[in-house]
Amino acid sequence: MNTHHHLPCPCGSGTSYVGCCRPLHLRHILPPTAEALMRSRYSAYVLHLIDYxxxxxxxxxxxxxxxxELMQWSSETEWLGLNVISHKILGKDHAQVEFEAYFxxxxHRSAHHELSGFVNIGGQWYFIDPTVPLPTMKQPCICGSGKKFKACCGKYLKPVA
Ligand SMILES: [Zn+2]
Ligand SMILES: [Zn+2]
Structure with a gap:
């Protein structure tokens, strides 16, 4: 179980797992950016760290x-790599990361192309999951900002153009 720690990080950063996503997975540090969070979530799927x-x-x-279900999906998928295409800071508390994940x-080698939305709540970045039931556009936002969903996180759940 310890042998992979000095191997390259699954997120493709080019550094070792111990110097990259592992301290995030252990919750020793918080991801400093939405991109760091996105990378650590990808490598968590590779390593089947579903709690993370x-x-x-x-x-x-x-x-x-x-x-x-997440465990089954991550286990049955053969992950082949990650390419982060862009990272955009949007306003004070939001960011979008565009990436391709290969599997x-x-x-065949296939690519999953996604533009993911992230929100900062109390100094911590979180992934906005577009696949679970979402509020209507006029209901309060899921992040607890007190704004309507459409004026807050709902703005950042757009499909890739
Ligand atoms: Zn990493
Ligand atoms: Zn929100």
């Missing part, structure tokens, strides 16, 4: 996540 995936999703959304699909 759940803990780094917007707290109000965590109840909708199925740990067993094997039968005989």
């Amino acid at each position: 995936i759940i803990a780094t999703t917007v707290p109000a959304q965590q109840t909708f996540l199925d740990a067993a 094997r699909d039968g005989q």
Whole structure:
């Protein structure tokens, strides 16, 4: 179990796992940016650290996540790498990270292209999960900002153009 710590980090940063995503996975440090969070979530999928995936999703959304289902999906997927395309800071508390995650699909190498939204709540970055039930645009935002969803996190859940 300790042998992979000195191997390159699964997120593709070019540094070792111990010097990259591991301190985040152990919750020794918080991800300084949404990109760092996104990278650490990718490597958590590779290493099947589902607790980390759940803990780094917007707290109000965590109840909708199925740990067993996420574990099965991460275990059955053969992950081949990550390419972060862009990282945009949007206003005071939001960011978007565009990336491609590569995986094997039968005989083929496939890419999952995504523009993910992130929100900073109380100094900590969280992933906004677009796949769980979301409030309507006029309801209060999931992040607890007190704004309407459409004027807050809802703005950053746009499909890749
Ligand atoms: Zn990493
Ligand atoms: Zn919000």
